[in-house]
Amino acid sequence: MSQIPALEVENLTKKIKGKQIIKGVSFTLVPGEVFGFLGPNGAGKTTTIRMIVGLISPTSGTIKIGGKNVRTEFTEAMRHLGCIVENPELYPYLTGWENLVHFQKMDSSIPKTRLNEVIELVGLQNRIHDRVSTYSLGMRQRLGIAQALLGKPKVLILDEPTNGLDPAGIREMREFIRQLAREENLSVLVSSHLLSEIQLMCDRVAIISKGAVLRTDSVDNLLAEQERVIWRAEPLSLAKEILSLETEVTEGPDDTLITLYNEPLLPDWNEKLVNAGVKVKEMRTQLPSLEDLFLEVTGGESID
Amino acid sequence: MINLVRNEMLKLLRKKRLYVIILIIAFLVPLFTYAQFKEIQDQREKMGNQDWRTTLQQEITDTQNRLSSSRIQDEWRKFLKIRLSQQQYYLENDIDPRAPGAPTFMRIFVENSIDLLLPLLVMVIVADLVSSESSGGTIKLLLTRPVKRWRILLSKYLAMLLSISFIVLSVAVLSYGISGVVFGYGGWNMPLLTGFTVSGDELLTENVHIVPQWQYILMEFGLVWYVCMIVGTLTFMLSVLLRSTAAVMGIMLASLIAGAILANMVSSWESAKYFFMVNLNLTNYVSGMATPIEGMSLGFSMSVLAVWGIAGFIIAFVTFSKRDIY
Numbered sequence: 001m002s003q004i005p006a007l008e009v010e011n012l013t014k015k016i017k018g019k020q021i022i023k024g025v026s027f028t029l030v031p032g033e034v035f036g037f038l039g040p041n042g043a044g045k046t047t048t049i050r051m052i053v054g055l056i057s058p059t060s061g062t063i064k065i066g067g068k069n070v071r072t073e074f075t076e077a078m079r080h081l082g083c084i085v086e087n088p089e090l091y092p093y094l095t096g097w098e099n100l101v102h103f104q105k106m107d108s109s110i111p112k113t114r115l116n117e118v119i120e121l122v123g124l125q126n127r128i129h130d131r132v133s134t135y136s137l138g139m140r141q142r143l144g145i146a147q148a149l150l151g152k153p154k155v156l157i158l159d160e161p162t163n164g165l166d167p168a169g170i171r172e173m174r175e176f177i178r179q180l181a182r183e184e185n186l187s188v189l190v191s192s193h194l195l196s197e198i199q200l201m202c203d204r205v206a207i208i209s210k211g212a213v214l215r216t217d218s219v220d221n222l223l224a225e226q227e228r229v230i231w232r233a234e235p236l237s238l239a240k241e242i243l244s245l246e247t248e249v250t251e252g253p254d255d256t257l258i259t260l261y262n263e264p265l266l267p268d269w270n271e272k273l274v275n276a277g278v279k280v281k282e283m284r285t286q287l288p289s290l291e292d293l294f295l296e297v298t299g300g301e302s303i304d
Numbered sequence: 305m306i307n308l309v310r311n312e313m314l315k316l317l318r319k320k321r322l323y324v325i326i327l328i329i330a331f332l333v334p335l336f337t338y339a340q341f342k343e344i345q346d347q348r349e350k351m352g353n354q355d356w357r358t359t360l361q362q363e364i365t366d367t368q369n370r371l372s373s374s375r376i377q378d379e380w381r382k383f384l385k386i387r388l389s390q391q392q393y394y395l396e397n398d399i400d401p402r403a404p405g406a407p408t409f410m411r412i413f414v415e416n417s418i419d420l421l422l423p424l425l426v427m428v429i430v431a432d433l434v435s436s437e438s439s440g441g442t443i444k445l446l447l448t449r450p451v452k453r454w455r456i457l458l459s460k461y462l463a464m465l466l467s468i469s470f471i472v473l474s475v476a477v478l479s480y481g482i483s484g485v486v487f488g489y490g491g492w493n494m495p496l497l498t499g500f501t502v503s504g505d506e507l508l509t510e511n512v513h514i515v516p517q518w519q520y521i522l523m524e525f526g527l528v529w530y531v532c533m534i535v536g537t538l539t540f541m542l543s544v545l546l547r548s549t550a551a552v553m554g555i556m557l558a559s560l561i562a563g564a565i566l567a568n569m570v571s572s573w574e575s576a577k578y579f580f581m582v583n584l585n586l587t588n589y590v591s592g593m594a595t596p597i598e599g600m601s602l603g604f605s606m607s608v609l610a611v612w613g614i615a616g617f618i619i620a621f622v623t624f625s626k627r628d629i630y
Contacts, residue, residue, distance in 0.1 A: 053448045055629040078450040085448070089441030093318045102314070105307040106449040147445065 004067045006031045006080075006187035007052070007155045012061035014047060021047055023211045024061070029155065029187040034177060036202035036219075037191035038294065044211040045191040046086065049159050052189075053083045066154045079109065082153035086160065088144025092133035096124060096143050099132060103147050110151055118146040122176075138169045145176075156180065156188045162197055174201050195294060207297050214297050223287045227261035232282035239278045243269060261285055308451070308459030309466070316429070316463060325425050325471055329478050332421075333413070337483040340409060347402060356400045364391045386497060386512055393495050393514075405491030406484035407517050413479045414521075414528050415591065419584040420564055422475065422528060423535040427556045429467045430539040432549040433460050434624070439547050443629055453625040457544070461617075464540055468532045476525060492518040498590050520590070527586040530606070534580065534613040535560075541616035544624050560584075574598070580612040 007029040014022040022044050029035050039045050050056040052063050054070050054077075063070040066080035090099045100118070104110045119128050122142040132140065141161070148156055161177070162170040178201065180186045192198050198205055199219060206216040215222065233239040236255055243249045243259060246269050252258045259269075266283075273280055316322060351359060367388045371381060394401050404412070414422075434457070437443040446456060480489070498520060499511040515523075535556075542552040563581025576582055577597040589602035 050629065053444075055444060055447060057626075057628060074452060075450040078448060081448065083448055085444045087441060089444065091315065091318075091440075091442055094315070098314065098318075102311050103445065103449065105311055106446075106451050108307075109450075151450070 008064040036198035036205040039208035080154040082148030083157035231257040312463035409483035431552040434543040541620040544620040
């Protein structure tokens with residue numbers, strides 16, 4: 001790719017009190033993509049994110065935001081970054097407007113007109129002059145995003161963005177993030193421990209567990225790899241016997257058999273079944289959920 | 305930088321801390337004014353119906369008699385002469401030294417609040433300056449801006465400096481304004497003695513001279529501001545180190561009160577003079593009160609405070625710019 005990556009994380013490690021918390025994490029975000037950071041609680045997602053945004057200094061490794069090194073060119077790197085780390089904690093005793101003005105003043109490159117733009121973008125026009133302490137969690141989340149978008153960043157980092165939102169709020173947030181990536185060519189890094197969320201929101205995923213990235217790939221690829229075929233046939237035992245000779249078979253619910261998806265061989269398998277007198281009633285492919293995938297990649301580690 | 309300081313001032317104002325402080329002062333000053341008023345009344349009653357001018361005239365005669373005695377030391381003679389000129393000034397200008405005007409009240413008020421009351425008020429403002437950002441989580445937003453960490457902390461320090469100056473100024477204005485209603489607003493030029501030094505049990509008077517009260521008050525307010533800045537800096541450091549505002553307040557409160565207690569007990573424990581809290585009573589050096597520990601002087605106390613202040617400042621900035629924020 002000829003473009004500069006929006007975010008480049010290379011061989012990041014962090015040692016706290018002699019204990020290796022993060023063990024060499026690397027990944028790259030290209031402009032306009034939504035990248036999922038998936039892992040159970042305590043896998044090191046938040047620590048990695050805090051290193052990217054400059055709150056924690058890494059033990060080794062480099063982080064570049066828009067080509068600028070966070071360590072050596074902190075202010076330049078931060079110009080390209082907008083983030084919400086964990087909860088959107090704003091000043092509750094200030095109004096939404098004052099909060100935004102506060103952060104706008106901290107970066108001389110942001111014009112005052114930008115305030116109304118971001119307020120409109122997140123749809124907070126009606127309540128912007130109320131105190132933040134009177135806001136609902138969803139409104140705080142939106143104000144948090146407005147704050148993150150103030151500096152027209154190239155990279156937006158959202159740590160658990162749907163935490164504590166109701167289903168409607170989650171859906172709204174998801175669409176909003178996709179829209180930002182599509183229309184503003186923004187790269188978004190989203191961390192979550194919710195697989196369904198990442199599956200619906202992201203183009204690519206990194207699966208992280210115990211401080212290391214286990215896999216990085218596009219959501220489609222990861223899923224395709226685990227695509228299955230569900231068979232419904234009679235008699236089931238005979239079908240299983242025949243298929244077992246060809247591939248790995250497991251018994252599924254409701255009298256079904258599950259095999260791997262292997263397009264060129266499928267007709268052969270079917271033919272063999274038919275020749276043996278098995279009545280094949282149904283053959284369908286199924287994409288696994290990221291949940292199955294995750295369990296497979298991490299070797300069965302639970303993901304609450 | 306100006307924008308950053310403005311941000312900090314806005315947050316301070318919105319937290320309403322400064323109003324609370326003004327309210328506290330506005331409540332205490334009338335209280336003390338009344339106490340002072342009662343005391344003066346009491347004194348007058350003791351003296352009976354005698355006019356203060358007669359009393360003062362008697363004192364002058366007494367001083368003159370002592371001066372004419374040939375056995376007194378030169379140094380003492382000089383002191384008495386200064387005393388005499390002070391007393392004569394009172395008489396000539398029709399000033400009752402025992403009936404204070406607002407400036408005198410102001411002076412007595414700061415002299416008595418320099419070691420505890422004012423540091424406490426400063427603490428109320430400064431204690432949560434940084435720790436509230438840590439405990440509220442807003443520090444994460446503050447430190448992910450394109451602004452270096454030391455600049456953010458410096459803006460907070462400057463906001464502290466402004467608020468402390470504001471507190472000291474409002475103490476001056478409120479104590480003058482409110483007490484003047486009872487005592488009258490005059491007395492700026494009343495001569496006062498200063499320049500006492502203490503050596504052992506003796507009060508040395510060789511450097512004693514007269515200054516007009518306004519100059520005296522200016523000097524004392526300078527010292528008060530200095531003490532408040534040092535206490536502020538130390539509180540500021542604790543606020544950086546600790547996440548909990550209550551812990552910051554607790555530690556500062558304990559040290560300030562310990563200082564007040566120690567000052568009365570440590571006369572034989574000499575190294576205690578290096579504690580900052582024993583050195584807060586700078587105005588005592590101006591008015592010539594005995595020091596808690598031998599060998600303390602205005603210069604010594606100011607240097608001890610400066611060392612504590614500079615150390616606190618450095619610790620605050622170094623930890624703040626290096627620390628990992630979880």
